[in-house]
Structure formats: C-alpha cells, structure tokens
Amino acid sequence: MRFDVLTLFPEIFSGYLSQSLLKLAIDRGLVRVDLHNIRDWARSKHRNVDDRPFGGGPGMVLKPEPVVECVEAVQSQRDAEQPPGRLILLTPQGRRFDQRVAEELAQSDRLLLLCGRYEGFDQRVMDLLSPEEVSVGDFVLNGGEVAAMTIVDAVVRLLPGVLGDENSSIEDSFSRGNRLLEHAQYTRPREYRGLAVPDVLLNGNHPDIAEWRRQDSLRRTRDRRQDLLDSPAEEGSHEPPDADSK
Ligand code: ADE
Numbered sequence: 001m002r003f004d005v006l007t008l009f010p011e012i013f014s015g016y017l018s019q020s021l022l023k024l025a026i027d028r029g030l031v032r033v034d035l036h037n038i039r040d041w042a043r044s045k046h047r048n049v050d051d052r053p054f055g056g057g058p059g060m061v062l063k064p065e066p067v068v069e070c071v072e073a074v075q076s077q078r079d080a081e082q083p084p085g086r087l088i089l090l091t092p093q094g095r096r097f098d099q100r101v102a103e104e105l106a107q108s109d110r111l112l113l114l115c116g117r118y119e120g121f122d123q124r125v126m127d128l129l130s131p132e133e134v135s136v137g138d139f140v141l142n143g144g145e146v147a148a149m150t151i152v153d154a155v156v157r158l159l160p161g162v163l164g165d166e167n168s169s170i171e172d173s174f175s176r177g178n179r180l181l182e183h184a185q186y187t188r189p190r191e192y193r194g195l196a197v198p199d200v201l202l203n204g205n206h207p208d209i210a211e212w213r214r215q216d217s218l219r220r221t222r223d224r225r226q227d228l229l230d231s232p233a234e235e236g237s238h239e240p241p242d243a244d245s246k
Contacts, residue, residue, distance in 0.1 A: 090144030115144030
C-alpha cells in the first residue's frame with residue numbers, strides 16, 4: 001500500500017517512519033510512505049504558502065495554488081491505468097476516524113493525506129479537489145500531521161503480513177465491530193509489590209483462561225465504555241457474552 005503525505009513539515013514524520021512496526025513494514029515492501037513538501041509548489045519568491053484571510057480575522061489561511069498544484073502533481077505520479085488514490089484532508093471538521101474507517105481505508109491501494117496548518121485551507125482547495133475530510137477527534141491539533149500519522153499507524157497494522165500473527169488485529173478492541181475492550185495482561189514476575197498475577201492465568205487451563213479474559217473484557221467495557229455495549233451490534237461482530245448480567 002502506498003501513502004503520500006502532503007505537508008509543510010515532512011521532517012515531523014521521519015522519526016516515526018524509521019522505527020518499529022512502520023520501519024519493518026516499509027523495509028519488507030508492504031508499505032511505502034512518500035512525503036511531499038507543499039512549499040515546493042509555492043510560486044512566490046519567498047515561497048509563501050499562507051496569507052491573511054479576506055474579511056479579516058485571526059491567523060493565516062493556506063493559499064489554494066501550492067496546495068492544489070501539489071495534490072495534482074502527486075496524483076499524476078501513477079501509471080495510466082491506475083486510479084489516483086483516495087484523497088483525504090485532515091481537519092477537525094471531517095468525518096470522525098475510528099476502527100471501522102481504518103478497516104475501510106486499508107482496502108485502498110493508495111491514500112493521499114493532505115495536512116493543513118494555520119487557520120485551515122482556502123475553501124477553493126475543497127471545492128476543486130473534493131477531498132474526503134477526516135477528523136481524528138473533537139479537539140484541535142496544531143496541524144494535520146499527527147492526525148495523518150494516526151491514520152497511517154492504524155491502517156498499516158491492518159495490512160496482511162504486517163503484524164507477526166495474522167489474527168492479532170482481528171482480536172483488537174473495535175475491530176470489525178468487536179465491542180469489547182481488551183482484558184488485562186500480565187507477565188513476569190508473578191508478584192510485584194504485593195500484587196499477584198491471578199491464579200487462573202498460571203494454571204495452563206486454556207478454557208478457564210479464555211473465560212477469565214472474556215469476563216475481564218466485559219467488566220472493563222461496562223466500567224469504562226458502557227456506550228460500546230449499548231450501541232447496536234454490527235454484522236460479523238463478536239456478541240458480548242452475558243451483556244445484561246451484573
Ligand atoms: N487538524 C487539526 N485538528 C485536527 C483533528 N482533530 N483531526 C484531523 N486533523 C486535524
């Protein structure tokens with residue numbers, strides 16, 4: 001899968017892309033992430049990419065020309081028979097990103113992630129390019145870069161071959177409608193500062209362990225995210241066991 005990230009700050013991504021799972025996925029040829037600096041498409045002598053808003057008001061607005069021309073240039077980097085890829089603009093005004101959206105995006109061969117800064121984009125960027133607008137939550141970040149990384153991170157771990165165990169993302173909370181939070185996990189030592197690992201996890205009885213984990217997931221979900229249990233089940237979801245019992 002190919003990601004193209006269009007940003008004024010490509011350096012923000014380099015540490016993230018050179019570590020851990022992302023680095024492995026890139027090294028193994030499962031993922032490609034190309035970074036594009038929008039400023040390279042600025043026309044003026046001083047390479048300005050922003051300007052004051054017409055009508056007044058605080059902050060600066062990203063000018064349409066460098067953004068539109070950067071997107072068009074990146075979209076044109078493909079063979080004639082290939083589609084241009086899904087264009088996603090990161091903004092707090094967009095459709096809310098969640099595991100279901102991640103699963104949907106993971107079906108694409110190519111995603112273009114357009115990151116804004118300042119007070120946002122000139123409206124003509126949206127009018128001309130018709131991007132899908134996506135938000136990672138109801139809060140305002142300083143720019144779309146962290147949101148773009150969030151999307152790359154959540155999507156990449158769903159791609160076949162990226163996680164060691166093919167099933168491990170299927171077990172994730174929220175995956176394909178799984179409405180339970182993860183159960184507690186323990187490792188050595190068996191006791192730490194007076195806190196012992198539950199006996200059931202030590203006895204090697206796998207049906208008992210599975211049942212304890214199921215109940216722990218349910219307990220946590222009830223305590224922390226009752227809304228997940230209240231929302232209607234999706235097709236193919238794991239039905240929470242005994243959701244009505246206390
Ligand atoms: N840019 C600024 N805030 C954002 C958010 N919450 N989601 C996506 N992009 C953003």
